[in-house]
Amino acid sequence: EKYYSVRMRSAKEGSHEQGEKHISGGELLSTYNDIKHAVNALLEKGLTHSRGRPDFMQIQFECINDPIKLVNPLQVMTNEVESAGKGQALARKLLEQAGIPRKSIEKAYDQITEYSGIRGAIMLDIHSGERIDDRKEKGVRVSRMDWLDTNFEKWADHCQIPQNPRVKEALVLATKVSEHPATIAELCWSDDPDYITGYVASKKLGYRRITKLKEFGDEQGCRIFFVNGLEDLNSYIHYLEKQPVFVQW
Ligand code: PML
Structure with missing residues (x-):
């Protein structure tokens, strides 16, 4: 079965010297049919974090061609x-x-x-x-x-x-x-x-x-x-x- 790598990262605007502040990130592997679920799980994760409210979030998926190692x-x-x-x-x-x-x-x-x-x-x-x-x-x-x-x-x-x-x-x-x-x-x-x-x-x-x-x-x-x-x-x-x-x- 084909798998997709689904990734999230969120950040917050920082001060001038610091640049952006990292809030959270996440990694999942998902089948095509589960992508909606995976994206939602990562969205949830990025929305609520003790490091603060993100100003920015990116969620992306891409198909994996290499065989998966167990x-x-x-x-x-x-x-x-x-x-x-x-x-x-x-x-x-x-x-x-x-x-x-x-x-x-x-x-x-x-x-x-x-x-x-x-x-x-x-x-x-x-x-x-x-x-x-x-x-x-x-x-x-x-x-x-x-x-x-x-x-x-x-x-x-x-x-x-x-x-x-x-x-x-x-x-x-x-x-x-x-x-x-x-x-x-x-x-x-x-x-x-x-x-x-x-x-x-x-x-x-x-x-x-x-x-x-x-x-x-x-x-x-x-x-x-x-x-x-x-x-x-x-x-x-x-x-x-x-x-x-x-x-x-
Ligand atoms: C993290 O949250 O970024 C790392 C957590 C590491 C420890 C997890 C554990 O309790 O085993």
Whole structure:
């Protein structure tokens, strides 16, 4: 069956220095008959957001010609922490366990305020700790991935994980990203001021949720992919943006 990538992004007019402010985004894969439903789901998502009311929204769909790759979801574990400080300390420890040299983790954290102003994801080399993508303020937007609701619900039931669309989306993205052999780990937390849980994910460690990685009210999000042995940056970015992936349990 033919599938379509359906994407949404919304933004708000910013101040002169800042340009527009990103509000929200969304990615779905849909059959032709379901496009109406998909567009509506993304419209709903973009209309109500804690980051504010959008002044601008774009929803688009396009057909996918490449075969869709099926991947198993990462295993999920939740770590309860008392404070953002403890959460970030745990995140660093997990990144080290995933195979990133401590020096590079420290270097990444030295730049973290700069990185958290970026809309999409950024890539850091695990040995140098330096940013290696060339996407500046925009970063990279991972796209063309989804998980069919019925299959997700069965999985959530079985693993006793609440059927939260935010967790689903983040897990789908983390699973796709971790599937590429150059990805060593991902570090992420939301730019939603009302949502403070984030995660470290890797093929080796699974999807490790951390219940507090920032304070409520903080609108700085973060999404970093730590990569190793990248032969071709463009083909890695192409995988993230274009390779269609269905998570399937
Ligand atoms: C986001 O909302 O932008 C990212 C959310 C990451 C954490 C989701 C979870 O609770 O597992």
